Amino acid sequence: xxxxxHRYIQIRHWDYWYSVYGIGQFDKINAGCVEFKITNDSKGDxxxxxxxxxxxxxxxxxxxxxxxxxxxDIQFPDFHRKYVELKNGDIEYFIGALYYExxxxxxxxxxxxxxxxxxxxxxxxxxxxxxxxxxxLHEHRSLNPEVLVDWAxxxxxxxxxxxxxxxxxxxxxxxxxxxxxxxxxxxxNG
Numbered sequence: 001x002x003x004x005x006h007r008y009i010q011i012r013h014w015d016y017w018y019s020v021y022g023i024g025q026f027d028k029i030n031a032g033c034v035e036f037k038i039t040n041d042s043k044g045d046x047x048x049x050x051x052x053x054x055x056x057x058x059x060x061x062x063x064x065x066x067x068x069x070x071x072x073d074i075q076f077p078d079f080h081r082k083y084v085e086l087k088n089g090d091i092e093y094f095i096g097a098l099y100y101e102x103x104x105x106x107x108x109x110x111x112x113x114x115x116x117x118x119x120x121x122x123x124x125x126x127x128x129x130x131x132x133x134x135x136x137l138h139e140h141r142s143l144n145p146e147v148l149v150d151w152a153x154x155x156x157x158x159x160x161x162x163x164x165x166x167x168x169x170x171x172x173x174x175x176x177x178x179x180x181x182x183x184x185x186x187x188x189n190g
Contacts, residue, residue: 005162008170009148010037010044014185017178020144024182031142032058038152042170049160050132053151054096055139056087068096068134078108083136092138093155099132100125120159133159145169 012035018024019031032055040046062068082094095110103125113123121129141147152167
């Protein structure tokens with residue numbers, strides 16, 4: 001008997017929807033980054049895990065402006081090596097950071113430990129499991145809802161050992177709702 005797990009993607013910021021719908025002055029980096037949580041319920045009350053997904057276009061921008069890691073950081077050579085592998089298509093994704101309640105491993109440690117473990121959830125910082133990951137994707141398209149669901153599904157087996165997981169974006173506002181939120185947030189100068 002195959003058990004299908006249903007998980008829901010909860011987008012954290014309106015900026016994502018402004019970029020999806022092309023509302024306002026949001027640059028290319030906004031269309032390539034998404035911060036979200038995965039929940040076990042559609043309302044978003046039962047958090048399973050948290051992610052930032054970042055595509056190649058946004059990653060290149062992040063490297064150029066040093067917003068993820070300074071070039072003189074001791075971890076930068078490992079970070080840049082993983083970026084080159086990603087850009088060349090040698091890998092599908094890599095973990096840029098894992099967050100624990102009171103612990104943050106280096107990039108090389110994140111990726112070495114993933115290779116040594118069963119899933120991302122087995123990469124414990126005794127006695128804790130991570131609750132958040134920044135994942136850089138070998139993806140050129142904007143991270144619209146369909147692409148986001150595709151990536152969550154693709155990496156679910158490797159990160160969580162879940163073979164039959166169905167993901168969906170829990171709440172997709174209409175263009176009109178996103179425009180109204182944009183205007184009410186004071187971002188509209190019209």
